[in-house]
Amino acid sequence: MKKMILSALMLAGLVSCQQDFNPGTNGSSLTVRSGTSFGMCVGYCRQEVVIDNKNTVFTKTSREADKNPPVTCEKQTDSGTWNEIATKVNFDAFQKIPETLGCPDCADGGAEYVEIQLNDSRHRVTFEYNKTIPGFEDLVTAVRQQRNAFADCK
Template sequence: MKFIKRYTSIIFLTGLALFSCEKSITNPGNLVIETGTSFGECLENCYQSIIFNTSSTDIEFVVKDYQTVDQTGIQRFNDSFTEKEHQEILDTIDFEEFSSLNEDYGCPDCADGGAEFIKITDRITTGEPSHMVTFEYGKSVNGIEKLITLLRKKREELSNQYINQ
């Protein structure tokens, strides 16, 4: 009986150690999400992104011109989600599914077709990107279609408000 208890304890501790080393998104309240678009062959507004922390409705909207190497050509705007928009995005994110996706889909920014991306950073564990998914501009990725639609809608709304006036 002692042997079985000891053996079970060893298996449990080994499994716990392996699981804790796995890189995964752990706490949705401590995530930073960045989503955006980029086009390699353009002159202005070539890169647009929104950045937000899942614990707040605040958004930073960033627009960059082509080949910006310093702060010139970068515009930053502060805005926010409505409570409903914010909650809908949080409810839509399936962290396990997102983490299991490939990093690239299709041929992002090939022949200047543009690229879209979603990057989720877990600030608590490493501060490094937990996962980033890049795909062709205007396309979708199976499993996160609704998330893409919601984030795209907000990005377009901010672009129309601040850039395409």
Template sequence: MKKIFTILSLVLVCLLFTACKKNSLKNLTNIGYGTSFGKCIGYCKTNLEVTSAQLSFSKSSNDGRLPKKDCQKTFTASEFEALKALFNDAKITSLPAVIGCPDCADGGAEWISVVIDGKEYKVTFEYGNAPDELKAAVLKLRTLKDGFKDCE
């Protein structure tokens, strides 16, 4: 009887820990996306930060000769929830920090990050070559970034 109770207790503890991991997208508070090009003249770096209330976009040059541009737009909680749905936290948290050779041979780099329970998970990859696990999210984030083309 004691043995069965011990086994059932272990199973219950394992299930509780597994359930917490599955629900961790609820604790995703911030999504980031950006691009950079090392051999570039002009605005070579972009950064998009997404929260449940706002989109924050910035662009800057590599050499600091151009002024940094910052723009914001409102973003609704429902839009943020739809964006969160494109992520599978188990996949992004298990991906390596760097995939391929970002910005090698002047091809540029892209990155995507999420903050879950206060911890940032960031993946950098070759521009235009998102890992399969992130393709849908990257496409949506590119569209959001393109909405700032008029950021002056």
């Protein structure tokens, strides 16, 4: 009997450690960031979009802030868009991906990243520009679409 109780407690402990995101539980605890950067670049060489269940904030920056001051645009996150992104997040699986894939920004090919923050935990994966993260292709595509939607941000 003691072995059964101990086994049940251990199983419950293992299950409770899982950090998959379920958008129906606590959408305010999830933030997704995506950005690009180019090493040999003039002008606005870095872009980032930060998406949560309330707002989507886009920022572009330059190495020469005096000539090209940072530009930020913001919009309210549409619930359909948020659900599309949030349902593609599997934080446990994402944390297992190495922080760097390939050779980001080698030969000035550019770098891209996706970062997921769930509660106090965060993990960023940086990869070659316009490539993807194996197993997270749909998430990469969805956050790229949000970043690209700010192409006219001035």
